[in-house]
Amino acid sequence: MSRHAETEQFDVDDPRLNRFDLVREGARRDGVRIVHYEPRFPVPGTKREKRVERTVAGLFLLGGLAATAFVVGYIAWPFHYVPGANVNKLYTPVLGVTLGLTLLLFGLGIILWGKKLLPEEISVQERHGGASPRDEQRLTGATMMNMVDELGIRRRPLLRRAALLGLLPVGVVAAAPLIGGFIQDPNRGHILAKTAWRKGIQLVRDDMTPIRPEEVSIGGQMTVFPGIPEGNTNKYGDSPTLLIQLRDEDAAALRNKLAGVNQGSMWRNFVAYSKICTHAGCPASLFEQQSNILLCPCHQSQFNITDNARPVFGPATRPLPMLPITVDSNGFFVAQSDYKQPVGPGFWERPDETTQD
Amino acid sequence: MRRRKIDVAALPGAAATQVDDRLTLATPLRKAFNKVFPDHWSFLLGEIALYSFIVLLLTGTFLAFFFDPSMQDVQYNGSFTPLRGVQMSQAYSSSLHLSFDVRGGLFLRQMHHWAALLFMAAIIVHMLRVFFTGAFRKPRELNWIVGILLFWMGFLEGFCGYSLPDDALSGTGLRIASAIVLSIPLVGSWVATSLFGGEFPGDVILDRLYITHVLLVPGAILALITVHLALLVKQMHTQWPGPGRTNRNVIGVRMFPGFAVKTTGFFMMVFATIALLAGVFQINPIWLFGPYRPAVVSAASQPDWYVMFLDGSTRLMPAWEIRFHLAGHAYMIPAVFWPTVVLPGLLTVLPLLYPFLEARFTKDRQHHHLLQRPRDVPLRTGLGAMAVTFYLVLFVSGGNDVIADKFNISLNAMTWAGRIGLLILPPLAYYLAYRISLGLQQHDREVLAHGIETGIIKRAPDGRFYEVHQPLGPVDEHGHSALEYQGWSVPKKMNRVGALVPAIRGFFFPVERAPERELPEAPISPAPDRQEISSH
Numbered sequence: 098m099s100r101h102a103e104t105e106q107f108d109v110d111d112p113r114l115n116r117f118d119l120v121r122e123g124a125r126r127d128g129v130r131i132v133h134y135e136p137r138f139p140v141p142g143t144k145r146e147k148r149v150e151r152t153v154a155g156l157f158l159l160g161g162l163a164a165t166a167f168v169v170g171y172i173a174w175p176f177h178y179v180p181g182a183n184v185n186k187l188y189t190p191v192l193g194v195t196l197g198l199t200l201l202l203f204g205l206g207i208i209l210w211g212k213k214l215l216p217e218e219i220s221v222q223e224r225h226g227g228a229s230p231r232d233e234q235r236l237t238g239a240t241m242m243n244m245v246d247e248l249g250i251r252r253r254p255l256l257r258r259a260a261l262l263g264l265l266p267v268g269v270v271a272a273a274p275l276i277g278g279f280i281q282d283p284n285r286g287h288i289l290a291k292t293a294w295r296k297g298i299q300l301v302r303d304d305m306t307p308i309r310p311e312e313v314s315i316g317g318q319m320t321v322f323p324g325i326p327e328g329n330t331n332k333y334g335d336s337p338t339l340l341i342q343l344r345d346e347d348a349a350a351l352r353n354k355l356a357g358v359n360q361g362s363m364w365r366n367f368v369a370y371s372k373i374c375t376h377a378g379c380p381a382s383l384f385e386q387q388s389n390i391l392l393c394p395c396h397q398s399q400f401n402i403t404d405n406a407r408p409v410f411g412p413a414t415r416p417l418p419m420l421p422i423t424v425d426s427n428g429f430f431v432a433q434s435d436y437k438q439p440v441g442p443g444f445w446e447r448p449d450e451t452t453q454d
Numbered sequence: 455m456r457r458r459k460i461d462v463a464a465l466p467g468a469a470a471t472q473v474d475d476r477l478t479l480a481t482p483l484r485k486a487f488n489k490v491f492p493d494h495w496s497f498l499l500g501e502i503a504l505y506s507f508i509v510l511l512l513t514g515t516f517l518a519f520f521f522d523p524s525m526q527d528v529q530y531n532g533s534f535t536p537l538r539g540v541q542m543s544q545a546y547s548s549s550l551h552l553s554f555d556v557r558g559g560l561f562l563r564q565m566h567h568w569a570a571l572l573f574m575a576a577i578i579v580h581m582l583r584v585f586f587t588g589a590f591r592k593p594r595e596l597n598w599i600v601g602i603l604l605f606w607m608g609f610l611e612g613f614c615g616y617s618l619p620d621d622a623l624s625g626t627g628l629r630i631a632s633a634i635v636l637s638i639p640l641v642g643s644w645v646a647t648s649l650f651g652g653e654f655p656g657d658v659i660l661d662r663l664y665i666t667h668v669l670l671v672p673g674a675i676l677a678l679i680t681v682h683l684a685l686l687v688k689q690m691h692t693q694w695p696g697p698g699r700t701n702r703n704v705i706g707v708r709m710f711p712g713f714a715v716k717t718t719g720f721f722m723m724v725f726a727t728i729a730l731l732a733g734v735f736q737i738n739p740i741w742l743f744g745p746y747r748p749a750v751v752s753a754a755s756q757p758d759w760y761v762m763f764l765d766g767s768t769r770l771m772p773a774w775e776i777r778f779h780l781a782g783h784a785y786m787i788p789a790v791f792w793p794t795v796v797l798p799g800l801l802t803v804l805p806l807l808y809p810f811l812e813a814r815f816t817k818d819r820q821h822h823h824l825l826q827r828p829r830d831v832p833l834r835t836g837l838g839a840m841a842v843t844f845y846l847v848l849f850v851s852g853g854n855d856v857i858a859d860k861f862n863i864s865l866n867a868m869t870w871a872g873r874i875g876l877l878i879l880p881p882l883a884y885y886l887a888y889r890i891s892l893g894l895q896q897h898d899r900e901v902l903a904h905g906i907e908t909g910i911i912k913r914a915p916d917g918r919f920y921e922v923h924q925p926l927g928p929v930d931e932h933g934h935s936a937l938e939y940q941g942w943s944v945p946k947k948m949n950r951v952g953a954l955v956p957a958i959r960g961f962f963f964p965v966e967r968a969p970e971r972e973l974p975e976a977p978i979s980p981a982p983d984r985q986e987i988s989s990h
């Protein structure tokens with residue numbers, strides 16, 4: 098092979114060779130030809146070279162200055178939150194600008210160094226891709242096949258089957274503790290179908306105070322929670338409900354249209370809908386008084402509150418469930434029961450309301 | 455005995471000899487130093503992603519020392535007065551603490567967030583580059599697959615991180631995510647309850663997301679990056695066609711020092727950009743959103759930009775729900791399933807298969823190390839334009855309420871525009887991209903045959919007007935040159951072939967004297983009957 102012969106001829110200790118000759122030879126042995134190599138400034142110390150040098154040095158020094166500014170700002174600038182407009186609010190910008198400048202100046206300096214001071218170079222490297230030589234493939238293939246034969250898996254079907262059968266449970270053993278610990282049955286306690294509401298539970302505000310009918314304005318709405326301990330916390334994430342007092346004509350319209358399960362759920366002109374969007378569970382509660390539309394801000398599903406909160410636009414498919422309400426002997430709103438349909442987003446085995454009513 | 459003198463200059467050499475004596479490193483090390491990298495601005499995009507990831511690791515480690523993912527209810531009493539006394543989760547409270555009471559905490563948090571946004575952006579632009587230039591072709595299909603996995607891992611990582619502070623926005627995102635999981639046929643409710651440890655939100659999900667966010671996914675990303683780079687080194691970088699560049703070589707500079715210096719500088723610049731963004735532009739001000747509560751509504755709540763397209767697809771999806779009965783029980787597939795599970799599934803599988811499909815349909819089994827200009831492969835460019843348009847319609851629709859609000863358009867009109875646009879615009883984009891590619895191709899061929907339009911109009915003695923063309927090579931009797939298109943840009947302006955005086959160096963003052971002006975020779979062999987085109 099010619100390449101080999103060349104390598105033999107090359108004497109690294111030959112005193113006539115300079116260091117770059119060695120570099121070139123090294124590159125050659127690595128399949129790289131340095132075809133063009135030339136200092137940026139053939140005559141050292143020209144005005145232009147000095148100028149580039151000064152620029153790079155200047156960038157580094159300025160970078161150091163910015164870094165110092167960063168450290169000083171970091172330590173000395175007040176950073177605790179104080180309400181109102183004050184210098185503390187500038188803490189983050191001060192850090193950002195000084196650190197940004199530091200890195201920018203150093204980055205520029207380094208790039209300039211590389212572009213303007215490093216020698217100009219064009220190198221060509223050969224690619225040796227593609228498949229291995231056929232004999233190599235054959236040899237490796239034979240080695241691999243031999244492994245299989247040595248194990249005798251092909252000749253000993255009994256062993257093979259036994260190993261597979263035995264390994265299967267072992268695999269399950271490996272997976273079981275990893276996955277098993279997570280598994281929770283969604284049907285236990287019917288958590289997807291039930292909320293915290295039960296018969297007689299008061300409708301309360303966020304501050305846990307109960308509500309009298311006269312406290313809701315006509316055409317107005319109010320977010321209510323089940324009046325149980327922690328009823329307004331994330332523990333009962335599916336229970337928030339929107340209590341609305343409809344105008345007379347709207348209430349009459351709704352009463353005429355009340356769908357099966359919703360019958361008897363209103364109290365006078367009051368109606369309570371689940372706040373959890375049936376599409377993906379956001380709170381559907383941007384209320385447009387004029388059009389009697391509830392809008393969900395997440396994907397803009399719109400629900401008509403004078404028609405069982407039927408979806409009228411957007412990706413939601415099912416109406417917001419209605420909470421059956423009444424007023425107890427003390428004059429406060431209470432639930433008649435839990436929601437009659439599952440609240441919130443749909444899932445595979447969700448009962449179909451058409452079969453219920 | 456003579457005292458041994460220590461020759462300081464020889465020390466590194468001696469140490470190197472000792473190391474090599476044990477590890478036999480000389481040859482592989484030199485090989486690594488001598489590796490040649492081609493240079494083009496479009497090769498830097500992947501580097502941006504890599505460097506953003508490094509920033510993410512650095513800042514994320516800092517944040518982890520202060521953040522506590524517990525969902526336990528606590529009362530906030532840190533220094534952010536507007537929220538004092540508010541009940542919230544420990545996670546949200548520690549995020550506030552980190553932002554207001556830890557020196558530089560807010561800065562690093564914002565750096566972390568900006569770096570994440572940049573990471574995803576760089577990945578996407580890098581993938582577009584790879585797609586449109588055909589860099590994914592044999593033998594690089596595997597690296598294309600690794601890249602797609604990296605994108606989805608980054609997506610997951612970003613989503614987990616976005617959910618951790620437990621502010622109103624992240625809780626809303628998580629709520630939707632739980633609905634998406636619920637929507638999966640057959641196993642949805644089991645998976646959702648198992649993930650959340652019961653009903654949404656439960657009290658374990660943040661701990662689980664936390665370990666996913668700081669260990670599992672970053673580990674996977676690191677592993678994938680390692681494979682990505684190892685394959686790059688093994689298969690060597692692709693290059694653009696050009697003088698001397700063939701399918702069997704790489705032309706550029708060696709890794710050390712040329713490439714290394716440049717890339718270090720570039721790393722600094724990426725880092726600097728993130729620091730500047732983090733310092734000057736507020737990102738995800740969680741203290742304005744308040745703690746997450748399922749009943750609290752926030753209009754115009756947008757996810758991070760790389761999730762927007764899924765938000766858009768969910769918004770555009772018509773209210774189609776499949777319901778059926780089986781053995782007396784009702785079953786359903788909710789509408790969310792299609793735009794958030796099926797669509798991303800398709801968006802993963804199609805690109806994964808694309809290199810193989812293209813090879814199959816073009817019957818191309820060759821190795822390719824030279825990149826293609828998008829115009830030279832109109833079909834692929836068209837398909838890419840189609841995909842990008844599809845994505846953009848979804849992306850814009852993810853913010854359609856904001857657009858409707860700002861420009862006073864009806865929300866429903868925006869939704870319908872999105873639905874129709876999603877069907878009509880991608881084919882249109884395909885057609886346009888295809889035609890434009892062909893047009894550009896033709897123009898290249900035209901310039902090669904007829905020469906560059908000089909912009910000089912002459913009038914012949916018989917009164918005809920014609921434009922003087924500068925041929926790029928020897929011409930035949932019709933003034934046509936027979937130059938072959940080389941897959942690389944054709945000069946189309948006179949200054950690209952040296953018709954202008956080179957610029958004089960110097961920022962404020964010239965640092966050199968202007969050279970005597972002489973008419974430059976065209977770099978490609980000049981036409982024999984070259985027209986005089988500049989006047990003295």
Ligand code: FES
Pocket residue numbers: 374375376377378379381393394395396397398411412413
């Ligand atoms: S969650 Fe209400 S529209 Fe999607």
